[in-house]
Amino acid sequence: MNFKRLGTIGAIAIAGSIVLSSCAANEAPAEPTASLSGTLVGAGSSAQGSAQEAWIAAFQTANPDVNITYDPTGSGAGRETFIGGGSDFAGSDSALKQEEIDGGFAACVPGTGYIQVPDYISPIAVIFNVDGVDKLNLDAATLAKIFKGDITSWDDPAIAALNAGTTFPSAAITAVHRSDDSGTTKNFADYLFQNAPDVWTEKPADPFPYATGEAAQGTSGVVGAVTNGTNTIGYADASKAGALGTAAIKVGDTFVNYTAEAAAAVVADSPAGATAGATDLSISINRTTTDPTHYPLVLVSYLIACNEYVKADVAPLVAAYLGYVTSADGQAEAAASAGAAPMSAALSDKIAAIISAIK
């Protein structure tokens, strides 16, 4: 734990120094807004953690009198903190539940509602390390069977049928999943649950549902286990896949490799979520899309804030910071520093209109 904390502090320091040094020569990444000052507190999704660090560093460079903290405590804890009034905004990998909305938000003026907008889109890559195989096609049912432990060998006919021309070793599959609770697991499971419901029968949740395969801590742990092991397969944020092979997943009748554009495209074309409204842009990701320009294995993380703040002095800060995060500049920053997929311009404009109304 200490190691993780130290790593975080180190990352902030490095990110901070890089941003500081680069800004001396280049133009400031965020629009310097006249005389913003004060403190802004956020908490929530650890998936957004590294993107938030980059955003905060860039925003504070442009607005030196503003102090922003983001505590990556996890999505559930982040929503709870915001609902209780302990933070000014929250980051969350899953949209607010109806009962959370009904309970009200301590930081918001009662009756003025809340804001929920996507700010971080991250494709999840299926990574593999198999002797003599550098290209892998999988469909949802086969992927689900591999991770559930129904398919145990690489030369299984189900895998061979999807990969004509590739010879697989007759070796056991080591499927690596996350040992800690994670939004990545939940989104991966949601994809399998929606596309192969007869194989993947457990409802998607943060912990991995089956007692099969290997478990490793964090994204780096999964990537490390897949890299160091042999005949391994795992799932991780696409930005962390490194030199490992990534499997193409079947969308409609074609196999699609992950790209930032394909991830952003599926988010842009997905229907609105159950709680969606004028200031709630939550979406229910179209996991069963058949459009080959889509990559449905993505994680979407949200920003949650107030329309009208009880503490009036934080409102301009929230509007400025959230505005920057969801702007083209902010999205580019997240793409560069955390490997996120920038959201489409149309979605970004829609969010800008909502955020500019914060008071």
Add this chain to the structure above:
Amino acid sequence: MTTVTPSPRAKLRPADRIFSGATVIAGSIILAALAAVAIFLLAQSVPALVVDPAELKGSPSSFWEYVAPLAFGTVWSAFLALLMALPISLGIALFISHYAPRRVAQTLGYIIDLLAAVPSVVFGLWGIKILAPAIVPLYTWLVDNAGWFPLFSPPVSGTGRTILTVAIVLAVMIIPIITAICREVFLQTPVLHEEAALALGATRWEMIQMAVLPFGRPGIISAAMLGLGRALGETMVVAMVLSPAVLITFVLTGSQNSPTIAGNIALNFPEAYGVNVNALIATGLILFIITLIINSVARFVINRRKAFSGAN
């Protein structure tokens, strides 16, 4: 003239009072700290013990079903580590105290102490980057050739991140602790006993059997218990190296291993909220109780054996 009868008690000087007061304070601080930890664990655990178990992670049928694999994994990994570390530590300690030339003994003792100063996260990195990949061929061989033996039943882990790997790393971590204490105890063996044994015609090994080991037995047990305590509570190594799953298994070479309490807390605390935080703290209480029981048993064994140890 009256004679002043001197008081039978020695006069207490201020320094005496201050010093005895200081030792009393030091003694009570440790009790207070332990009580504070126990109260914290108890108070924070209650919500998890009374809540509907379906709300806990994995929806177990009771809290005990939730904690059983964790408790088992903790004891199993620590036991394996002790099993490997104790003979090696005794060997090193005897070598340093009775076999090695003085200069070698000093250097070796210094190196062993240095091993104790390596942070556990470094051991964890070593375990995950070096040991686990390197040991896979051995595990594969064991499973292929001894798969009929329940401890090595297939399938084999493809990454080597098994409970045996964890136990090996833990053993390396507790060797310096056990060695250091055993070495000090063996050096305390009365020279008269040793010389008497030698004078009766015993070889050096027989002398160690007759004089050193019986004398050092309580010390060996204490050292083993300290090492076991370290292994039971080790967090970072387990969180980094082990591939956990929620089940109870004795298999040493598989992908699914029983998790440990400390490792499980480390993995799940950052994202836990609500009653699951209490559940994690409640598992901490269980670990506290396990450690307490093991230490009490050790204390009992030491007291029972004291009469025969030659220490009196």
